[in-house]
Amino acid sequence: MRKNKDLWVDWLTKYETETQNMRLGENYSLAESLFETLNDISAETRGAREIRPTDRSITGLLKVAPDQPQIPFESSLERDFAILMTGRRGVFSIEAQPVTIRYLDDFGKERTYTPDFLITRYRHELERPEPGLHTMLVEIKYTSDLNGKNQPTLLQKFKHAKQWAEFKGWSFSVFTEKEIRTSELERARELLPYRFLDSDTPVESAIDLFVQQHKVATIRQITDALHNFSEEQVHTEVLKMLATHQLFADDDSRLDADLSIYS
Secondary structure (H helix, E strand, O other): OOOHHHHHOOHHHHHHHHHHHHHHHOOOOHHHHHHHHHHHHHOOOOOOOOOOOOOOOOOEEEOOOOOOOOEEEOOHHHHHHHHHHHHOOOEEEEEEOOOOEEEEOOOOOEEEEOOOEEEEEEEOOOOOOOOEEEEEEEEEOOHHHHOOOOHHHHHHHHHHHHHHHHHOOOEEEEEOHHHHOOHHHHHHHHHHHHHHOOOOHHHHHHHHHHHHHHOEEEHHHHHHHOOOOOHHHHHHHHHHHHHOOOOEOOOOOOOOOOOEEEO
8 A cells, every 4th residue: 555645756856855865875077067067057957848749748627526617637647637636635736837927048048948737735644745736837748758858957946936836835746657657547537537536425325324334345245234325325325425535445456346435
């Protein structure tokens, strides 16, 4: 089982940690240090997003709840990230292309950068620095793009975005397919349609009471206990309550009859 705090470890955090460890573990000569400095200075910071016409660059609108506006996306990976966020505990809002950041590059030229999403969420009690509301700017990128020839340009953008976000008391993260396309995404995708179903209030109340009394119960135990309702009614309502975060389960567990549920 993955801990909640580990779910938010992104590509940029891992990259910065690995880079710092490499620098601490190596002895740079003067020539190598000068070359690295010149390389950093020469990295041009480009403007706002450029969408290339590939099979990964698709546009559309994602509806994640009856009472929330549609979320625009410009790639299948952005769409999958938005779906992932609908299933993640503590996420309150998802806003696409929320801000355009203006800054001066190393040559004094004004540049702009528009991150993909703004996420507002509630930090888990195990997370640092402390639990509470947390706002984060998010960029979505494939690892092949991050590790390609444009990496210096992207890292320049990310540096300015991180500084800008920290100035506002936010954070900045970069997520790739490795953090997004997981078993957690598959469960969020499966639960998404249940967010649009009307609640069956008597069944919902009975499920809520049973789970509160037992602290933890499997779907099978719930359906067996609530014999006043059909198995289909109970099963459907449990999934709706999971989809709308009225009930919870382990992040990477399968949606089967033996899934353990808690409130």
